[in-house]
Structure formats: C-alpha cells, structure tokens
Amino acid sequence: AQSVTQLGSHVSVSEGALVLLRCNYSSSVPPYLFWYVQYPNQGLQLLLKYTTGATLVKGINGFEAEFKKSETSFHLTKPSAHMSDAAEYFCAVSDDDDMRFGAGTRLTVKP
C-alpha cells in the first residue's frame, strides 16, 4: 500500500522568501502524486499533480513540485512567499484509484 511522509508539521517563512515543503512517498508501482491546499474551515483544493511525463509540475498560485523517483520525493516549492499562501498543505499519493494523504504541513508567512 502506498504512503506519504511530510517532513515538518509547521513551516514558517518570511514574505518574499522561498517556500519548500517536503514530501516523500512509498509506492509499489509508479505513483500519481498530488499537492492540495486547505484554507481554514474549507475543503482541500488541488494545487498540482504529477501523473506521467515531465517531472517538474507547475501548479496554481506560483507553486511547483518536482518528482524525483530516485529520492521518492515530491517536494513543493514557491520562489517567493506571499501572505495569502498561509494555509495547510497536504501531499498525497495514489497508485490506483485510492488516495492517501500525508499528515499535512502548516505554512505560516511572516510579514
């Protein structure tokens, strides 16, 4: 069965700084990988996903993630944090049509 580990339950950056949220996965077959964002009291919204093809995936709001098979990683990055990026971020893996999520990383952006 597939699983996801997100390193760091809380990440704090200054506005304008690089955002890096880490995600490692395990899967017995080539995985499909996702990042979702959750704002307070709301459901999850898809940021980006990797299925096949290019390993660098661009998503909404300036986020991108790179699939690295050798490292079993799918880290999420954004060059310059904005105050509106403060939210909870979830990495997810699917190797069939089931989907499992990491524990989430809460991103705080300081002015």
Add this chain to the structure above:
Amino acid sequence: NAGVMQNPRHLVRRRGQEARLRCSPMKGHSHVYWYRQLPEEGLKFMVYLQKENIIDESGMPKERFSAEFPKEGPSILRIQQVVRGDSAAYFCASSPGVAGNTIYFGEGSWLTVV
C-alpha cells in the same frame, strides 16, 4: 456544475446520539472517499466506496462507524453512539475513478459532540 456537496456543514450531537453525514459527489463521479480531520492532525483516510460497494474500509473504526453509497442518493457516513473523541471535520471527496484522476473535496462537515 455543482461540486461535491456535503451536509450538514455543522452538526452538534450529545454523547450517545447518532450522527449522519451526507455527501453528494460531483456529477459523473462514481467513487466517493471519506476522510476525518482531527484538530491539529492531518487528514486520515476512512473509507472508499463505489456505487453499492465498499472498496476499502481499512481506515474505519471497527465499531460504531459505517458508510454506504447506495445506487440512488448520496453517500452516508453514519456514526452511532457518538463520543467526544468523534468531534472532528469529516471530508468527502469524489472522483471518476480512473487511476491518477484528481479527487475533489467537499467543504466538510464539522461534528461537535457535547
């Protein structure tokens, strides 16, 4: 095109009562997932259903919790004899069921047990 619809959005129950949470998937989606989110915790998988079938219920507590997705109507997550520890946000998601497809989430149902 309506998204995933969950109701009620907020539900308060006394200990020992039953809670029923409903989820209508997006149009054309035949797969439904339920997740639970406890305060300061991540999203925990509970159950995955297709129409009239439970595909994976490995995340469901063994007692008091059940889920169904009938041929007609919404998916129901039922919690019998609720306890304080059941207080959480319950999220439903749906997908067309093809591998690699995005799953779309509802806004969640917040259960408070008093």
